Amino acid sequence: MMTLKVNGREHQVDAEADTPLLYVLREDIKLNAAKFGCGLGQCGACTVIVDGKAVLSCVTPMVLLEGKQVTTLEGLGTIAEPAPIQRAFMEEQAAQCGYCIAGMMMRAQALLQRNSKPTDEQIRAELEPHLCRCGTHMRILRAVHRAARLMDTADASSPASRSAR
Amino acid sequence: MNAPIILDRRRVLAGGGALIISFSLTSAFAQQQDAPAAPAPSPPGSLKTSPYLDAWIRIDTDGGITVFTGKAELGQGFRTAFQQIAAEELDVAFGALKVVTADTKVTANEGYTSGSNSMKDSGTAIQIAAAQARELLVAEAAKRLDLPVENLRTADGAVIAPDGKRLSYGELVAGDMLHVQAQPKSKLKNPAAYRVIGQSVPRVDIPAKVTGGAAYVQDMRLPGMVHARVVRPPSYGAQLTECDTSTVEKLPGVVKIVRDGNFLAVVAEKEFQSIKAMNALAAATKWKETASLPKQDDLLAVLTSLPSQNTTIFERGNASATGQKTIEATYTRPYQAHGSIGPSCAVAQFVDGAMTVWTHTQGVYPDRQGIAEMLRMPPASVRLIHVEGSGCYGHNGADDAAADAALIARALPGRPVRVQWMREQEHAWEPYGPAMVTKLKASLDGNGKIADWNFEVFSNTHSMRPGGAGSMLAAQHMAQPFALPAPRPLPLPEGGGDRNAIPFYNFPNAHVVHHFIPAMPLRISAMRALGAYHNVFSIESFMDELAALAGADPVEFRLKHLDDSRGRDVIEKAAQSFGWKAGQTSPQNRGFGFAFARYKNLAAYCAIASEVEVNRETGRPRLIRAVAAVDSGQVVNPDGLINQIEGAIVQSMSWTLYESVSFDDTRITSIDWQTYPILRFDAVPESVEVHIINRPGQPFLGSGETGQGPAAASIANAIANATGRRLRNLPLTRKRIKEAIDA
Numbered sequence: 001m002m003t004l005k006v007n008g009r010e011h012q013v014d015a016e017a018d019t020p021l022l023y024v025l026r027e028d029i030k031l032n033a034a035k036f037g038c039g040l041g042q043c044g045a046c047t048v049i050v051d052g053k054a055v056l057s058c059v060t061p062m063v064l065l066e067g068k069q070v071t072t073l074e075g076l077g078t079i080a081e082p083a084p085i086q087r088a089f090m091e092e093q094a095a096q097c098g099y100c101i102a103g104m105m106m107r108a109q110a111l112l113q114r115n116s117k118p119t120d121e122q123i124r125a126e127l128e129p130h131l132c133r134c135g136t137h138m139r140i141l142r143a144v145h146r147a148a149r150l151m152d153t154a155d156a157s158s159p160a161s162r163s164a165r
Numbered sequence: 166m167n168a169p170i171i172l173d174r175r176r177v178l179a180g181g182g183a184l185i186i187s188f189s190l191t192s193a194f195a196q197q198q199d200a201p202a203a204p205a206p207s208p209p210g211s212l213k214t215s216p217y218l219d220a221w222i223r224i225d226t227d228g229g230i231t232v233f234t235g236k237a238e239l240g241q242g243f244r245t246a247f248q249q250i251a252a253e254e255l256d257v258a259f260g261a262l263k264v265v266t267a268d269t270k271v272t273a274n275e276g277y278t279s280g281s282n283s284m285k286d287s288g289t290a291i292q293i294a295a296a297q298a299r300e301l302l303v304a305e306a307a308k309r310l311d312l313p314v315e316n317l318r319t320a321d322g323a324v325i326a327p328d329g330k331r332l333s334y335g336e337l338v339a340g341d342m343l344h345v346q347a348q349p350k351s352k353l354k355n356p357a358a359y360r361v362i363g364q365s366v367p368r369v370d371i372p373a374k375v376t377g378g379a380a381y382v383q384d385m386r387l388p389g390m391v392h393a394r395v396v397r398p399p400s401y402g403a404q405l406t407e408c409d410t411s412t413v414e415k416l417p418g419v420v421k422i423v424r425d426g427n428f429l430a431v432v433a434e435k436e437f438q439s440i441k442a443m444n445a446l447a448a449a450t451k452w453k454e455t456a457s458l459p460k461q462d463d464l465l466a467v468l469t470s471l472p473s474q475n476t477t478i479f480e481r482g483n484a485s486a487t488g489q490k491t492i493e494a495t496y497t498r499p500y501q502a503h504g505s506i507g508p509s510c511a512v513a514q515f516v517d518g519a520m521t522v523w524t525h526t527q528g529v530y531p532d533r534q535g536i537a538e539m540l541r542m543p544p545a546s547v548r549l550i551h552v553e554g555s556g557c558y559g560h561n562g563a564d565d566a567a568a569d570a571a572l573i574a575r576a577l578p579g580r581p582v583r584v585q586w587m588r589e590q591e592h593a594w595e596p597y598g599p600a601m602v603t604k605l606k607a608s609l610d611g612n613g614k615i616a617d618w619n620f621e622v623f624s625n626t627h628s629m630r631p632g633g634a635g636s637m638l639a640a641q642h643m644a645q646p647f648a649l650p651a652p653r654p655l656p657l658p659e660g661g662g663d664r665n666a667i668p669f670y671n672f673p674n675a676h677v678v679h680h681f682i683p684a685m686p687l688r689i690s691a692m693r694a695l696g697a698y699h700n701v702f703s704i705e706s707f708m709d710e711l712a713a714l715a716g717a718d719p720v721e722f723r724l725k726h727l728d729d730s731r732g733r734d735v736i737e738k739a740a741q742s743f744g745w746k747a748g749q750t751s752p753q754n755r756g757f758g759f760a761f762a763r764y765k766n767l768a769a770y771c772a773i774a775s776e777v778e779v780n781r782e783t784g785r786p787r788l789i790r791a792v793a794a795v796d797s798g799q800v801v802n803p804d805g806l807i808n809q810i811e812g813a814i815v816q817s818m819s820w821t822l823y824e825s826v827s828f829d830d831t832r833i834t835s836i837d838w839q840t841y842p843i844l845r846f847d848a849v850p851e852s853v854e855v856h857i858i859n860r861p862g863q864p865f866l867g868s869g870e871t872g873q874g875p876a877a878a879s880i881a882n883a884i885a886n887a888t889g890r891r892l893r894n895l896p897l898t899r900k901r902i903k904e905a906i907d908a
Binding site for chain 1 (some may be wrong): 239241368371373374377378381384386436506507554585588805809813815817819837838839843847849852853
């Protein structure tokens, strides 16, 4: 048993030390957003935030996560109370099949938390580890720009932006 | 999250206070079209194959409205579009109804969700069903109120009398109006009165997808569910000669090892346990492999030397037009992968002799037939329920994963079994888009017009979908295997390898030959746009070569050979929006390109202008901007259509610049995203602009496969414009461009 802190809550998890975080999030904690795409760290679909940094959960074993804070897309907001990044992706309709989107959003979130006004070049460079097969890239870029603007103007005390920290 | 709503079709049929509109359509659709009077048109698409469907629309006594479609939402967004169509014709609020998608127990058999046909097939059926349901409700209200129907109107799910009295649809349906045959004529709304159709309604599936809702088959968790992984053979035709399961059986969590001939799988309580067990099991097997693959670097010779069935599919002659200058060219396309971001997945459960499979297949009914045959079960005992998966772009591993899950679940009665493929399995085992060769030859007359045109295409079939069990890997690998069905060319006018092979332009002399190649050295099937991707790439590249020979502007040259007014409109719109000018010069190291096609020569029109930059030192190409114009008939959801065309351009750019399946003489060697690189963000264009030409009241023409061919040719033409070199072999890689520049 080990303790894993996810989206502000502690979970007692019975997983072998070499189990990648992705499987624990999806199977033990029953979260949907982080996706299995390649298991090789090549596509970004599994991306979550660990201690403020975007991390590929499919290649991050549990043994490295003791005492760390994990944030998934579920931890940012809900349909009723979406975080700025979620609102931005809805407003830009930035998905087709959407399988890659949660990972994209988490890396974008990590970027915006450390750089609230990224340039287009910085956003593209940041998203380089991520693949989208539907060709939704133009909308994804627009959504990240929109999220930056929304976060800039968001009420810092709103539940969504609080939990994103 | 829009969880699939499970409805018992028998209960639906039994009525239970529900209004059911059934179809035996003959000419209902025709009245919308300005088609010639004779011969009488057949009913729209899916109604052809399922003429007695009786559950498109259901209205419950509580006013709840359900729309049924046999099509599968694959990320195109048509669930939202269907909801718009039904809301419009029923006169209810968009949010007042829900859409149930493909499920063999409750929806129509609409075959596959493919070919950009969903709007035409299902959208049209839903439109007519909704309109006729509304008419029946109005008629019922008229009877009850003793008023003429002309005095009644509908709004917000109710029929309203002149005095303001409202009868809700739920109240009205409670009467005896249960089973009603659809009439040949429908009172469809005047498009000028549309308030939901034509609006960019936000997609209903996106909120769950951006907040971590359960949105995919991959997200299913059933009580008692176990996880399975398949150990695939290392190559096509490999035979399992040794398999020591003793160690693996003792691994933590392992529930069962399932072996049936060359089919080998392991089941464990937890997912990562199943992956570790799969790896251990793979290490404990020995396979006998056969070197059976052709030479990857000489597909031209391979394809043109394999035996083929040759058919002249188009012939037009006009002796008065004679060519003076003749050119010819050969274009090739490699095998290309669907490359879904999420590997294929399915969940199956075998209970009391009945098999249920949750799958992201494109065709629940044909896939059910294949699985039932494989399991030697009656189809009625097998139920397939579509649940969204990662985008598939055609026939990927979805059906195979469904068969895997079913075969494994049968060995574990009662327990739901979830199977997801590994990345390398998806890359190595999916059925690829077939390699193709086209040979073109044409002549210009003295006025710089095309006098004769010859086109030959060499290709496999473009669909090896189930139907039969033999289409699915699990059934092929069983100890008593099912044979791969004989491949067949897909019939025109839609075609397969010859899709869009017949020129849409007016050439006085034209000759088109389809060389259908039955032998399939690599596993292939339907990939988005089928042969149209390569045929349009070839035709539209060659049009530019001919325009250059004629000394003509590429846009003017196309218009000179095209009478179709809707085709001309998209060409002019794209050119004008792009800022295209005859005699233009592009900035240094940049080029402009243009291309046009009408998908399948019978669906949506699309023209694309593009600007590409080429680094002359490295050869690296970059699409800077693309401007598209599209005419998809009556637009239902403009933003959804734009999203599809944007996606087509960006996806096609990836196919066109980067992608080819690699293999040695025995094994597929492109088995992940390192060995099969696709577009990444550094190469994403600066802008992609899509202009819609709406055609109110015209038939829906679909959109998902409209842009891929024109995008490929537009980019190729821009590269030729930038470098002065014509590249004819896909993909147009940095290396090939560099070699062309240096040649």
